[in-house]
Amino acid sequence: MTTERHPPTPSRSPRGEVFVSADELARLLTGDRPPIVLDIRLANDGPDGRPEYAAGHIPGAVFVDVAADLQSEPGGLAGRRPLPDIARLQSRAREWGVNDGDAVVVYDSAFGTKAGRAWWVLRWAGVADVRLLDGGLSAWAGRGHEVSTVEPAPPPGTVTLSAGHLPVLDADGAAEYAAAGRLLDARAPEVYRGEPAEPRRPRTGHIPGAISAPTHGNLTATGLLAGEDTLRRRFAGLGADGTAPVGVYCGGGVWAAHEVAVLAGLGIPAGLFVGSFSAWEADPRREVTVGDDPGR
Template sequence: MRPPVLVPAAELLAETAGDRPPVLLDVRWALGDPDGRGHYRRGHIPTAVYVDLDTELASPAGPSGGRHPLPDPAALQRHARRWGITADRPVVVYDDAGGLAAARAWWLLRWAGVADVRLLDGSLAAWRAAGGPLAEGEETAAAPGDIVLSPGRLPVLTADRAAELPSYGVLLDARAGERYRGESEPVDAKAGHIPGAVSAPTAENLDAGGRFAEAEQSRKRFAALGVGDDTAVGVYCGSGVTAAHQIAALAAAGIDAALYPGSWSAWSADPRRPVATGPRPGEPLAGAGIHDRESLGGER
């Protein structure tokens, strides 16, 4: 059976008062807002440990790896132990932006072999609405964790595989529509999208209340984008952060997907890579190889 992706605030509130409370990770981060730790200190879920996305959930930026390359596995294990993660306790991650940043921690921990990790559905706003208390200041884990991570449990795409994917599956671009179309590019080297990619803005993963859309609604949305029961699916965004949110939405709807970690920040920095613009998918690369769904990998 698929592990659950989401936890409702009321359920989390009960779990925190139970005999086996989860490890809580606060992943406050937003592009252009460097004060995530300050937001955490001003109010967080009690016992939650702050996680710095830029330094703990990514390696240093570089042209080949993009703005948020995957972290070194040994470093990620050290951080996970500092956060208090053990082999026998569940983990819940959250932020204050619909899970857009926290999903990076969810994906990385699942990729590294932590099976019981969930996203707080509705983020901190849902916790407050459920009557959950807030704590101030900085917290550390009650005891160091002992988790042994085993990376590679979720599939990833190289740039070459991302280029090929539209020829036999669906490559979703999770950025805002204007960035996909090439009308605006506030961060990366070029405007546009990977040829053959389909626009699927991350914001559409959420309902008006900031919670993930119901699974059936998500399945219909992704089906309209070409995702069927046996479709190979890949996702990218600007730097591999919000693409993890898209993968979480797909997983909650029962659909597996691979992440292109370098995403547009790495693709657009490589002068060898073609760029498409406009509202519809550009042409896939000529001569792209054909690979079956199994070749994308999966949890193993």
């Protein structure tokens, strides 16, 4: 009797462990065990992103609200988006239909820069297989894949979560990384410089010693992730060549999470300062630097 041999499943590259293309996701969704797809919306001009989700999403994708699901109560030295309570996150993940061992794909309508928060939080909570849709919803629709307005009702999952599976920086840790020239600021360049001053914010500028590394600089003009060689050159020029871990922060721990994902795709370890600048600026003991110079 002849035994049929199937070719082994090719191992993913580090980039393939973190990102998935629209066409690959479409193929996976027709498989025997499709991934759980989570639609991550963070509205810029409203209380939540559900209206955007309702207007069109990947078929079967479950709505996840960053403010309600991926953080705890903000304020003070905890910053704008503290880590979520792990028990509540587990409850919500089960409502999304996630089981232990499930693959999860997260996406948004902002080229992944907001869904990166979900990638990071779920990986931090112990979900091993989480990937970001490269280019987000626009890449999906741009490849001609279906967009739906039907909200799914997934069966409850049984996933068990635990905290601490990714490195986290507090303000002291961020200061140490900055002093060593290994803290990246993922915000827009003008925000890094402290322009313009905002009356509603106690202070503007950046953590002394931090290096400007806007997360949008990791994307092409069409919102797709830049090529690996391009990204390696970019981060090497910023002092993140993989020889030592780096830290990343932004305003509230969203864009920085995307940059941590990009670095993970290059095999470069990075810790997230979850409180980010919103936590740093709330502490009057912490100095702030304005302008282009890191100020180390």
